[in-house]
Amino acid sequence: MILSIDGGSENVKAAGENIIDIFPSVIGEYRDRKKKDKHGSSDMEFEINGKRGFAGSLAIVESVFTSTIRGETKAHHYLKIRVLLALHRNCNERNVKIVAGQPISMHTDTEKNKIIVMLKGEHKITVNGVTKEFFIEECVVGLEGAAAYLCIQRPGKIRIIDIGGGTVNLATILNGSFVDKESRTLPFGFNSSADKSKGEHIIQATYNEAYNLGWRSDDEVYFVGGPAETLISKVINYFSNTQVIAPLLDGEMLEPVFGTAVGLLLIGRAVYAKDGQENSGV
Known part of the structure; x- marks a missing residue:
């Protein structure tokens, strides 16, 4: 499976075969709630490596300290959380190849390699009580925009x-x-x-x-x-x-917010079709 993830500071956008998804990028701290009301379609209570937190619409409403981390590089742990949340929401396969985005000014070999090293390999994430394990076989880093x-x-x-x-x-x-x-x-x-x-x-x-x-x-x-x-x-x-x-993906016209995500997916499809080039930065 190939999935592209445009992990923006406002929303995370994901694209794949028969997949188009968007959810708020907000990550917040976990806390016990007396009554677990639903606040939106992207309510996510997650656990990664023993660390619990709220994400999406749940974090917006119920977390006191929230962050989206804005900046010119995506080589930070919040991208990893966003990628794993996107995988959990959209992937039922264990093995996956992904394409992530990096802003133009920091699209350097050093910064791209940080992202690739951070994302490739074994991952385990629990979201709303459901645990999934993923093996990210390959990661391509493309130019946002x-x-x-x-x-x-x-x-x-x-x-x-x-x-x-x-x-x-x-x-x-x-x-x-x-x-x-x-x-x-x-x-x-x-x-x-x-x-x-x-x-x-x-x-x-x-x-x-x-x-x-x-x-x-x-x-x-x-x-x-x-x-x-x-x-x-x-x-x-x-x-x-x-x-x-207005990006076109497999015959479906999408909103402009998905432009980079669709472009990243098309990069991934092209790169992963070529033997021996799956781990390169684009």
């Missing part, structure tokens, strides 16, 4: 804006190849301000950073991520030739 290019695959120079909760990924693709000097991760996202009406400020700051990278207002731009449909009208004020990516 840039991976969404596989949902469009157009010739020429393509710009991709991927706005997440904690970061913005700016990716440039030239005839299918990633252009590093015109791409980067910005250290802010849709949740950087408590006032969501300030989306205009985020887009303006994104435009300024993109302009410094060589982007211009008439470039061919594609917009992806959770806030894409909300902010597209603002983006067009700066990049007039912008459209939202």
Whole structure:
């Protein structure tokens, strides 16, 4: 089984064959509850290596201390928890190959290897009283934002804006190849301000950073991520030739929030089809 996991700071997105899933990234401490009411479809009480916690909608409501960990790298233990939760929710097989995402600016061999070493191998997780064991045979680490290019695959120079909760990924693709000097991760996202009406400020700051990278207002731009449909009208004020990516997976059209997850899955399918390349970073 191949599963891609886009472990964002706002939501975890997972994609696989006949699988599309999304749940809040919030992780919180465990505590005894007098009455175990249900708070949402993603209520998760988990245990990993003897450590218990709440996740998803349960953590949002019942945990006092919660964290999503925002930043330019996913090489941290919260990603491991998010990946195992995604596997538990979507996988009934023991052996699995996964694809994880890493922000552009920290997509280095060192950071990718940290993620691969952390995720590969044997894992055991109990969620809501159900225990599952997984063996992650292989792990590929793909570029967040840039991976969404596989949902469009157009010739020429393509710009991709991927706005997440904690970061913005700016990716440039030239005839299918990633252009590093015109791409980067910005250290802010849709949740950087408590006032969501300030989306205009985020887009303006994104435009300024993109302009410094060589982007211009008439470039061919594609917009992806959770806030894409909300902010597209603002983006067009700066990049007039912008459209939202609606990823297509096995004939099903999905919301823009799944753009990176679908792109990562397509990377995994291609890489794992090639003998001897399953453990490479992309």
